[in-house]
Amino acid sequence: MALLRTETLTKAFGALTAVNGVTLEVQAGTLHSIIGPNGAGKTTLFNLLTGQFPPTSGRIVFDGRDITRTPAHRIAHLGLARSFQRTNVFPALSILDNVWIAAFARGRSWRGLVWRRSDRYTEIVERARAALADVGLADKADQPAREISHGEQRQLELAIALAAAPRVLLLDEPAAGLSPDETQKMVALVRELKGRYTIVLIEHKMDIIMGVSDRVSVMHFGSLIAEGTPAEIQRNPEVRRAYLGGMVAE
Amino acid sequence: MSRTWLAVLAAVVVLPMAVRHAIATEIWIFAIFGLGLNLLLGYTGLLSFGQSTFFGAAAYVAGYLLKHSAINVFLALAIGIAVGAVSAALVGYLCVQRSGLYFIMLTFALNQMFYFIAYQWTTVTGGEDGMPGIGRPALLAVDFRNPLAYYVFVAALFLLSLWIMKRIVESPLGKILQAIRENDVRAEAVGYDVPRFKLLAFVIGGAFSGLAGVLYAMLFGIVPLEAIGFVFSGNVVFATLIGGSGSLYGPIIGSFVFIWLSESVSVVWERWPLLLGVAFVIVVLFFRGGCVEAWARFWSWRERRRAPAGIAP
Numbered sequence: 001m002a003l004l005r006t007e008t009l010t011k012a013f014g015a016l017t018a019v020n021g022v023t024l025e026v027q028a029g030t031l032h033s034i035i036g037p038n039g040a041g042k043t044t045l046f047n048l049l050t051g052q053f054p055p056t057s058g059r060i061v062f063d064g065r066d067i068t069r070t071p072a073h074r075i076a077h078l079g080l081a082r083s084f085q086r087t088n089v090f091p092a093l094s095i096l097d098n099v100w101i102a103a104f105a106r107g108r109s110w111r112g113l114v115w116r117r118s119d120r121y122t123e124i125v126e127r128a129r130a131a132l133a134d135v136g137l138a139d140k141a142d143q144p145a146r147e148i149s150h151g152e153q154r155q156l157e158l159a160i161a162l163a164a165a166p167r168v169l170l171l172d173e174p175a176a177g178l179s180p181d182e183t184q185k186m187v188a189l190v191r192e193l194k195g196r197y198t199i200v201l202i203e204h205k206m207d208i209i210m211g212v213s214d215r216v217s218v219m220h221f222g223s224l225i226a227e228g229t230p231a232e233i234q235r236n237p238e239v240r241r242a243y244l245g246g247m248v249a250e
Numbered sequence: 251m252s253r254t255w256l257a258v259l260a261a262v263v264v265l266p267m268a269v270r271h272a273i274a275t276e277i278w279i280f281a282i283f284g285l286g287l288n289l290l291l292g293y294t295g296l297l298s299f300g301q302s303t304f305f306g307a308a309a310y311v312a313g314y315l316l317k318h319s320a321i322n323v324f325l326a327l328a329i330g331i332a333v334g335a336v337s338a339a340l341v342g343y344l345c346v347q348r349s350g351l352y353f354i355m356l357t358f359a360l361n362q363m364f365y366f367i368a369y370q371w372t373t374v375t376g377g378e379d380g381m382p383g384i385g386r387p388a389l390l391a392v393d394f395r396n397p398l399a400y401y402v403f404v405a406a407l408f409l410l411s412l413w414i415m416k417r418i419v420e421s422p423l424g425k426i427l428q429a430i431r432e433n434d435v436r437a438e439a440v441g442y443d444v445p446r447f448k449l450l451a452f453v454i455g456g457a458f459s460g461l462a463g464v465l466y467a468m469l470f471g472i473v474p475l476e477a478i479g480f481v482f483s484g485n486v487v488f489a490t491l492i493g494g495s496g497s498l499y500g501p502i503i504g505s506f507v508f509i510w511l512s513e514s515v516s517v518v519w520e521r522w523p524l525l526l527g528v529a530f531v532i533v534v535l536f537f538r539g540g541c542v543e544a545w546a547r548f549w550s551w552r553e554r555r556r557a558p559a560g561i562a563p
């Protein structure tokens with residue numbers, strides 16, 4: 001059974017239908033990529049999955065449970081964690097606190113909320129440090145997030161999602177704005193995470209995902225136009241047409 | 251014990267020798283008020299322009315009971331804290347869903363509403379004349395009508411408040427509120443019900459304001475109408491920004507500067523608010539972190555000046 005499933009999910013912003021009748025199944029333990037040119041509606045789909053805003057119509061089912069219209073903070077507690085396309089961290093907080101915050105939320109216990117010193121939550125501090133180690137930021141733990149490089153902020157972005165010990169990891173263009181070198185590192189990182197988590201990966205550069213994905217869905221103008229293995233997708237004429245219109249050059 | 255705590259303790263001891271007892275007492279009361287505001291302003295990033303609502307409501311309710319019944323000091327404080335917290339819960343409930351300018355205007359508008367209730371309800375509040383005749387009931391054998399005894403009492407409560415606030419900002423809640431200040435969308439995405447946490451910050455801040463309100467009523471023996479007015483709300487924001495909203499201790503320094511200027515300089519120079527205005531402009535232009543940042547920058551500047559001399563052979 002699919003761990004995460006959408007049924008004819010639709011989101012309209014006024015006259016613009018950003019997500020149009022998307023029916024998608026993500027199998028547990030796989031890395032499922034969603035590709036498509038800029039403006040295809042990929043980020044909007046993530047926003048719907050994580051409860052940022054409600055869909056216009058359609059359903060979202062996570063682990064057999066209907067989570068349509070569940071508020072964002074509750075969805076996080078269920079184990080859906082995301083990273084953002086545009087870096088979205090807590091700038092003035094230390095790197096460690098950035099991930100600590102995510103790890104604490106997932107603990108789902110408010111014991112000692114207003115009284116216990118936050119560094120006494122050893123289990124949560126450990127989980128936070130482990131997430132930093134996973135992305136290679138362990139030695140920067142005490143620096144404020146705003147002082148690290150863009151590439152490192154992208155790693156932190158990922159670490160915040162990992163610290164929540166998610167059941168499904170939603171990654172929105174983790175390599176956005178990275179140099180070719182940094183992109184290679186990020187791809188290697190995602191490859192490492194594969195198998196440990198069920199991952200949904202958004203990318204608009206085709207070449208990045210072909211090597212790592214188990215399945216690929218292609219989005220175009222809000223709709224899914226194809227789904228299959230990476231090899232099938234590469235051969236698909238409709239996909240080639242969509243990409244020729246947009247961005248095969250990239 | 252840290253250097254900061256030693257400095258605070260030293261200030262508590264020295265202050266009543268340096269200025270009149272009433273002023274010294276008022277400084278610590280205003281500092282408690284500022285601590286409560288700063289949980290919202292500095293830690294959560296919410297500019298509440300209506301803190302006197304909670305201060306004034308607590309002062310009126312506890313003042314009324316002190317006047318008309320024989321309640322003891324601690325009960326009066328407990329009631330004041332509760333009134334502060336409950337009124338803040340009401341106001342907070344209406345405000346936390348808004349953001350930016352709407353949030354500020356709503357805290358202000360609700361403050362005005364409470365002000366007009368106090369203004370109109372003359373049989374209880376005394377309206378423009380205020381509510382006079384509030385005593386300071388003795389505790390055990392200690393007579394709080396003695397200014398020094400009352401000073402010690404207030405200073406002890408201030409130290410307690412500071413310790414409690416320190417624990418709060420070092421707890422998970424303190425981190426969560428800062429995360430909300432830094433990025434509320436991400437805070438929500440990682441699993442925090444942002445409006446709820448903002449409401450909690452309101453309630454705690456309101457409890458501190460309530461405590462300050464009761465102590466204020468007992469200090470002056472009267473609740474003036476201004477205690478629930480917007481000028482009072484503005485003053486605590488002003489003082490906290492001048493002291494430094496980025497630090498736990500900022501509001502304390504702000505309280506010093508503000509009360510000292512308003513009580514001492516105002517006697518010799520009636521246009522003293524001008525000084526405050528200048529201080530405020532300096533803060534906005536050069537020291538966003540207020541006195542605390544100015545101080546930190548001064549020290550790092552001195553360190554840097556000394557460092558090369560140490561390295562030279």
Ligand SMILES: Nc1ncnc2c1ncn2[C@@H]1O[C@H](COP(=O)(O)OP(=O)(O)O)[C@@H](O)[C@H]1O
Pocket residue numbers: 013016018036037038039040041042043044045
């Ligand atoms: N909050 C919003 N309000 C209005 N339009 C939006 C909003 N979010 C996205 N859109 C529009 O929806 C379309 C899809 O955007 P997006 O999901 O970000 O695409 P992608 O991530 O595939 O590049 C775009 O045309 C975008 O302008």
Ligand SMILES: [Mg+2]
Pocket residue numbers: 042043044085
């Ligand atoms: Mg996008």
